Amino acid sequence: MAESRAQGRMAGTHGTLILGAAVMVIPFAWQLLTSLKTLTNATRVPPTIAPDWRWSNYAQVFELLxxxxxxxxxxxxxxxxxxxxxxxxxxxxxxxxxxxxxxxxxxxxxxxxxxxxxxxxxxxxxxxxxxxxxxxxxxxxxxxxxxxxxxxxxxxxxxxxxxxxxxxxxxxxxxxxxxxxxxxxxxxxxxxxxxxxxxxxxxxxxxxxxxx
Missing domain, CATH: 1.10.3720.10 (MetI-like)
Known part of the structure; x- marks a missing residue:
C-alpha cells in the first residue's frame, strides 16, 4: 500500500515536471517555427502555427548582418x-x-x-x-x-x-x-x-x- 502511494506521488511529480518543461519549451518551439515562415505569415493575425519551411531565411540573415x-x-x-x-x-x-x-x-x-x-x-x-x-x-x-x-x-x-x-x-x-x-x-x-x-x-x- 505504501509502495503504491509512493509510486503515485512519483508519477504525479514527474507529470508536473513534464508539463512544466513543455510549457517552457513552447516559446522556443514557436520561435523556431516563426523563423521558417514568410514575413506575411509571421506577422499574420491571428497567427498560424504551420511554418512555410523557408530555410533560406537563415542564409539571408548571414547575408544582411x-x-x-x-x-x-x-x-x-x-x-x-x-x-x-x-x-x-x-x-x-x-x-x-x-x-x-x-x-x-x-x-x-x-x-x-x-x-x-x-x-x-x-x-x-x-x-x-x-x-x-x-x-x-x-x-x-x-x-x-x-x-x-x-x-x-x-x-x-x-x-x-x-x-x-x-x-x-x-x-x-x-x-x-x-x-x-x-x-x-x-x-x-x-x-x-x-x-x-x-x-x-x-x-x-x-x-x-x-x-x-
Whole structure:
C-alpha cells in the first residue's frame, strides 16, 4: 500500500515536471517555427502555427548582418569584462572581508546601495563619459563600464569570509607582504566563487550598460 502511494506521488511529480518543461519549451518551439515562415505569415493575425519551411531565411540573415564580426565583438567584450570583474572585484572584496579599517561596514553598505539604483539611470552619464573620452562607437565604450560591479564585490567578499584565517595570516618574515602573499592562495581562479562569478558576468555583458 505504501509502495503504491509512493509510486503515485512519483508519477504525479514527474507529470508536473513534464508539463512544466513543455510549457517552457513552447516559446522556443514557436520561435523556431516563426523563423521558417514568410514575413506575411509571421506577422499574420491571428497567427498560424504551420511554418512555410523557408530555410533560406537563415542564409539571408548571414547575408544582411555581419554575424561574424558581431560574434567576435561579443567574445572580446565578454572576455574583457569578465577578466576585469575578477581582477578588480576580487581586490575590493578582499579589502572588505579581511582588512580592518574605520567605517568599513558603513562604506560597504553604501557600496551595496548602488545595487538599488535602476540600471537605466546609468545610461546617459556613461554615454557622456564615453563621449568625453572619445570612445564612442568602440569596444572600449562597452567594456569599460563593466570592468567593476558592486554585485561582484559582494559575491567574492562572501567567498573570502568563508576562507580560513590562516590563508591570509602569514608572518612578514616568510616572504612578501600581505597583498602579494594572499593573492595566490585567496584568488585562485578555479575556486567555485570565481567560476560562478565568471559565468554570471560572461552572460550579462550584452544585457546592461550599467556595469553593475
Amino acid at each position: 555581419p554575424f561574424g564580426d558581431q560574434f567576435l565583438n561579443t567574445a572580446v567584450v565578454a572576455a574583457a569584462r569578465t577578466a576585469g570583474q575578477l581582477l578588480f572585484c576580487s581586490m575590493a572584496a578582499y579589502a572588505f572581508a579581511r582588512l580592518r579599517f574605520p567605517g568599513r561596514g558603513l562604506l560597504f553598505g553604501l557600496f551595496l546601495s548602488v545595487l538599488m539604483v535602476p540600471p537605466a539611470l546609468f545610461v546617459i552619464p556613461q554615454y557622456e563619459i564615453m563621449a568625453d573620452l572619445g570612445w564612442l562607437n568602440s569596444l572600449g565604450a562597452i567594456i569599460a563600464p563593466g570592468l567593476f560591479s558592486a554585485f561582484g564585490v559582494f559575491l567574492l567578499r562572501q567567498f573570502f569570509l568563508g576562507l580560513p584565517g590562516s590563508w591570509t595570516r602569514r608572518p612578514a618574515s616568510t616572504g612578501p607582504g600581505r597583498c602579494a602573499s594572499t593573492g595566490p592562495s585567496c584568488c585562485r581562479w578555479p575556486s567555485p566563487a570565481c567560476w560562478r562569478s565568471a559565468s554570471s558576468w560572461c552572460w550579462r555583458p550584452g544585457t546592461t550598460c550599467s556595469g553593475r
